[in-house]
Amino acid sequence: MSLDAVFDSEEPAFVPYLAAGDPSYEASLEYVEALERGGADVIELGLPFSEPIAEGSTIQSAIVRALKAGMTPERYFEFVEEVDVDVPIVCMTYYNLIFQYGGSEGGPRKFVERAADVGIEGFVVVDLPAEEADPLREACDEFGLDLIFIVAPTTTDDRLESMRERVSGYVYVQARTGVTGAREDVSDQTAQTLDRISDWDVPKAVGFGIKTGEHAERIVRAGADGVIVGSALVDIVAEGHEGDEPVAETAEKLEAKARELKTGALRGVGAAVESE
Amino acid sequence: MSEDTGDFEGYGGRHVPEMLEEPLEHLAEAFDGIVRDEAFLEEFRSILRQYAGRPTPLYHAENLSERWGGEIYLKREDLLHGGAHKINNAVGQALLAREAGKERLIAETGAGQHGTATAMAGALFDMDTEIYMGRKDIERQRMNVFRMRLMGATVTEVTRGGEGLADAVDTALEDFAQNIEATHYLVGSVVGPDPFPRMVREFQSVIGKEAREQSLEQIGHLPDAAVACVGGGSNAIGLFHAFRDDDVAFYGGEGGGEGADSQRHAAPLDDGSDDVIHGMKTRVIDDDTEVHSVSAGLDYPGVGPEHAMFRETGRAQYRAITDDEALDAFRTLSEEEGIIPALETSHGLAMAKRVLEETDHETIVVNLSGRGDKDMETAAEHFDLG
Ligand SMILES: Cc1ncc(COP(=O)(O)O)c(C=O)c1O
Numbered sequence: 164m165s166l167d168a169v170f171d172s173e174e175p176a177f178v179p180y181l182a183a184g185d186p187s188y189e190a191s192l193e194y195v196e197a198l199e200r201g202g203a204d205v206i207e208l209g210l211p212f213s214e215p216i217a218e219g220s221t222i223q224s225a226i227v228r229a230l231k232a233g234m235t236p237e238r239y240f241e242f243v244e245e246v247d248v249d250v251p252i253v254c255m256t257y258y259n260l261i262f263q264y265g266g267s268e269g270g271p272r273k274f275v276e277r278a279a280d281v282g283i284e285g286f287v288v289v290d291l292p293a294e295e296a297d298p299l300r301e302a303c304d305e306f307g308l309d310l311i312f313i314v315a316p317t318t319t320d321d322r323l324e325s326m327r328e329r330v331s332g333y334v335y336v337q338a339r340t341g342v343t344g345a346r347e348d349v350s351d352q353t354a355q356t357l358d359r360i361s362d363w364d365v366p367k368a369v370g371f372g373i374k375t376g377e378h379a380e381r382i383v384r385a386g387a388d389g390v391i392v393g394s395a396l397v398d399i400v401a402e403g404h405e406g407d408e409p410v411a412e413t414a415e416k417l418e419a420k421a422r423e424l425k426t427g428a429l430r431g432v433g434a435a436v437e438s439e
Numbered sequence: 440m441s442e443d444t445g446d447f448e449g450y451g452g453r454h455v456p457e458m459l460e461e462p463l464e465h466l467a468e469a470f471d472g473i474v475r476d477e478a479f480l481e482e483f484r485s486i487l488r489q490y491a492g493r494p495t496p497l498y499h500a501e502n503l504s505e506r507w508g509g510e511i512y513l514k515r516e517d518l519l520h521g522g523a524h525k526i527n528n529a530v531g532q533a534l535l536a537r538e539a540g541k542e543r544l545i546a547e548t549g550a551g552q553h554g555t556a557t558a559m560a561g562a563l564f565d566m567d568t569e570i571y572m573g574r575k576d577i578e579r580q581r582m583n584v585f586r587m588r589l590m591g592a593t594v595t596e597v598t599r600g601g602e603g604l605a606d607a608v609d610t611a612l613e614d615f616a617q618n619i620e621a622t623h624y625l626v627g628s629v630v631g632p633d634p635f636p637r638m639v640r641e642f643q644s645v646i647g648k649e650a651r652e653q654s655l656e657q658i659g660h661l662p663d664a665a666v667a668c669v670g671g672g673s674n675a676i677g678l679f680h681a682f683r684d685d686d687v688a689f690y691g692g693e694g695g696g697e698g699a700d701s702q703r704h705a706a707p708l709d710d711g712s713d714d715v716i717h718g719m720k721t722r723v724i725d726d727d728t729e730v731h732s733v734s735a736g737l738d739y740p741g742v743g744p745e746h747a748m749f750r751e752t753g754r755a756q757y758r759a760i761t762d763d764e765a766l767d768a769f770r771t772l773s774e775e776e777g778i779i780p781a782l783e784t785s786h787g788l789a790m791a792k793r794v795l796e797e798t799d800h801e802t803i804v805v806n807l808s809g810r811g812d813k814d815m816e817t818a819a820e821h822f823d824l825g
Binding site for chain 2: 213214215216217218219220223227257258259262263269289290291292295312313314315317318319322337
């Protein structure tokens with residue numbers, strides 16, 4: 164299924180994130196599949212990079228665990244081939260890995276080609292400014308993949324324009340300033356940011372700091388077409404790993420958390436409809 | 440795009456998560472403002488004179504010249520307060536941070552020299568200071584850890600990844616993103632996203648300005664070559680910048696570890712490829728290489744983007760200097776001149792030796808970027824001085 168098809172439905176999309184291979188290849192397959200059972204519409208699957216910038220400690224630790232367990236770009240592609248989910252997978256990573264994959268040929272084309280091959284639908288590249296994204300954009304066009312950009316509350320009008328010209332699939336709206344990590348409240352900057360991009364013709368998914376079904380509900384009510392949740396799920400993986408929990412038990416908890424978030428998001432639409 | 444916006448012919452740039460874009464844009468604007476602000480610059484220069492001990496001598500090392508050939512001049516940054524060139528940059532950025540109303544400084548450090556310089560600036564300007572340092576560096580540069588703590592800085596041990604300089608940068612970037620409002624990340628070299636490479640260059644360029652004038656005065660002409668060690672590349676850029684349009688050749692000695700053809704080195708210019716790391720596009724060592732150098736301050740997988748540009752255009756030449764070559768130079772300078780250089784600096788000296796052996800350059804200026812007191816434990820072990 165393409166990202167367009169997901170967002171074409173009336174329902175808000177639930178977009179969970181996990182780092183591929185955290186804490187092991189095998190367990191991670193189970194976890195990603197559990198997310199789909201819990202109602203994921205798109206999965207943002209992190210390809211871990213050894214020098215991440217400004218990730219919160221939760222995601223940072225997930226990346227470290229995944230790298231330690233042997234995750235590499237090639238393993239990642241195998242993972243995507245092997246994982247049994249039908250919803251679209253978006254690869255979230257750093258430009259370094261995309262660039263390196265091109266080898267002596269250089270550039271992002273080879274990486275994108277391989278990603279298309281295994282069925283990846285799009286990319287979020289944390290450290291690639293839109294103004295420098297043309298080579299990747301071209302490769303994505305060639306192979307029919309989407310390129311998603313992150314908009315922050317502090318993004319200037321100039322940069323918004325650069326992103327708007329190059330974005331496809333959806334736009335990732337960062338709910339607050341700061342590093343990723345589950346927080347207790349949901350920022351009201353969200354509504355303001357959504358307002359600034361309301362006339363863009365791509366769906367708007369909001370992330371950073373969403374932790375509960377209630378948060379998801381409020382975010383949808385603020386106008387989001389989707390909710391992105393990372394740290395709250397990675398926390399469950401981390402606790403399972405530290406507590407030596409059986410994989411099936413952690414998978415169940417992930418599924419339950421996913422369901423909570425998805426139903427919360429759905430309630431958000433209901434409320435919006437009621438208030439009309 | 441130009442160097443004024445952090446673009447070094449395709450290298451550099453600002454490859455950061457969206458939330459860091461705006462704060463860095465602010466910082467770039469503040470920096471563009473202060474370089475034109477005479478009052479700011481005068482205060483900067485005055486602190487460098489009164490507090491840091493500028494200008495530093497250009498010393499004609501006759502014994503060493505006799506031993507290695509040529510005429511070797513040493514730019515004595517090791518005589519600065521704190522024992523390295525790092526103070527130039529630390530004072531500049533701390534002043535800028537104070538101007539911008541920041542209350543807290545954070546920094547990464549490898550050898551502990553930049554951390555020490557930042558701790559000094561933090562004490563001087565009465566700002567909270569936190570230094571991130573890899574566990575392996577805390578072990579091999581203990582004296583600097585004590586110095587930083589004594590001056591009131593918090594030294595936070597970084598235990599992730601390879602527990603070295605790159606990991607300290609990662610941790611500092613995270614802190615920065617989380618505490619953008621009140622915190623200035625005082626980057627220690629000409630690395631990272633714009634504006635850091637050009638900002639650190641500006642604050643370090645005093646080295647070359649002095650050296651150029653001193654050359655004309657003391658030697659009567661410009662040197663044939665300028666030589667420095669290259670970790671991130673700040674002492675090298677600081678020396679080179681003033682000579683950029685002159686007929687002076689540039690040479691940089693990188694942390695060659697066990698050799699550029701080994702898989703344990705920190706020499707991305709000699710043996711690496713184009714890549715994006717820590718917010719900049721630059722040269723980075725290859726994936727199958729483990730970052731390693733005997734010198735903690737050179738033990739970094741990337742390098743400043745301007746050096747990547749200089750390499751590409753041929754303006755400067757870079758070579759991997761092995762641990763052994765550096766230790767050799769460390770001993771030679773100590774014995775010949777009674778000057779103990781930092782292990783980082785020793786890579787620049789070893790590079791100078793090669794330049795004298797392999798080229799017909801006669802008169803060369805070497806940046807003696809720091810003193811070696813901090814390396815005495817490593818040296819004592821290596822040379823069996825106990
Ligand atoms: C004395 C000395 N020289 C050189 C360096 C390397 O840094 P750069 O290449 O930025 O000058 C360091 C870093 O710690 C240092 O302490």
